[in-house]
Amino acid sequence: MADKVNVSLRNQSFYIDYSRGYENSRDMQHYHLHQDYEIFYLLEGEKIFLIDGEKYVAKKDTMMLINKNILHKTIVNDHNYQRIVLNFRDCFLLEADQILLSTLFNNGPHLLSVKNPTIFQTILEKMLEEYFLDHSHSDRYLQLLLSQLLMECERLIRSQTSIEHATANRHQHALINDMITYINERFHQDITLSILADTFFLHEQSISKLFKQSIGCSFTEYLNAVRITEAKRLLTETKMKINQITRKVGYTNHVHFWRIFKKFTGMSPNNYRQQETTKCKRFTNKA
Structure with missing residues (x-):
């Protein structure tokens, strides 16, 4: 049972963040849930996820997909970690991408091993650039990049068995x-x-x-x-x-x-x- 629960009521429909090293750790000390879908990509190091009472260990070039309104927290298991985390809501998705949500999030969480890191890292790095530099038409471009990322995630799930998979009704x-x-x-x-x-x-x-x-x-x-x-x-x-x-x-x-x-x-x-x-x-x- 979670002794404390933090609930995020953030208004943003899309959010992405990069962090590295223990000194910049933004790990959640208490269990946390929010109304966003979450994709967590570990570039370096190791992290522990505690999700709905289950423990998952993420290592370099693994990706965690977490559905909205799921109780979770992370613990640093390696102080030299690097990670990218993004959150988004249904309203930010292109209509054609809504169908992907069921495969990616409904039967999760999914902890996936990324066999071709360059593909995913290139998309995520471009997302960070568009999000923080605020170029013209950034929102539209971010939607397209998110669409590409979700399709790559869907292919990854279909090509392998989730490292750790918690079934959900x-x-x-x-x-x-x-x-x-x-x-x-x-x-x-x-x-x-x-x-x-x-x-x-x-x-x-x-x-x-x-x-x-x-x-x-x-x-x-x-x-x-x-x-x-x-x-x-x-x-x-x-x-x-x-x-x-x-x-x-x-x-x-x-x-x-x-x-x-x-x-x-x-x-x-x-x-x-x-x-x-x-x-x-x-x-x-x-x-």
Whole structure:
């Protein structure tokens, strides 16, 4: 069971990043999930993935494909690693590429051995250039590059057996996706397991089991993770009073909110805001 879950509500429909070495590590210390598909390419070194309670070891020239709304984290197993990670949403894909998603992500995660690294690295390097240099028509070009990358991934999957393959029930994954979307859109309201059961015509026990099996945490843990993620954003980006934030993110009891917030962050909302404000001032002074 994940003791802490970070939920990304990032608005970008496409994101790509390159990182190398332990000093620049952006590994997730806690379990994490997001509404994006993820492709992780390890150029050098070794990393450990923990996905839905399963362990996967990625080595040089291996690629991990992770579906959206899947609980996962990474651990550095070699401080000299280099990696490229990209995330994208359905809305960024060309319509013709939608059919590839089922093969690439529904029966995953897939950890694949890349036999011809040059093909994949060339595409990814061009993606990085287009993403960060912001040339004219970059979005369109990135869509075409993503299309090429997905087709190469599909060929790779068909040409080999996944190094490690966790089977997943397609209907079950579609159902948990719908529930997660429902929660993400209504977390500020009074959402209970009973309400979710009535909405999706399921027994509460079935939903609890589905959450545990699919994302590794309970319904309540996930709901709290979404709410606390939004609370952290409001504490950092607004001057709203804490009791206002408490209600804004869906809590009716101020003391309960403080207890949950401290459980997730290790500090009170006041201390968190003070810490983030100090960081911001330091950054501004350096700039």
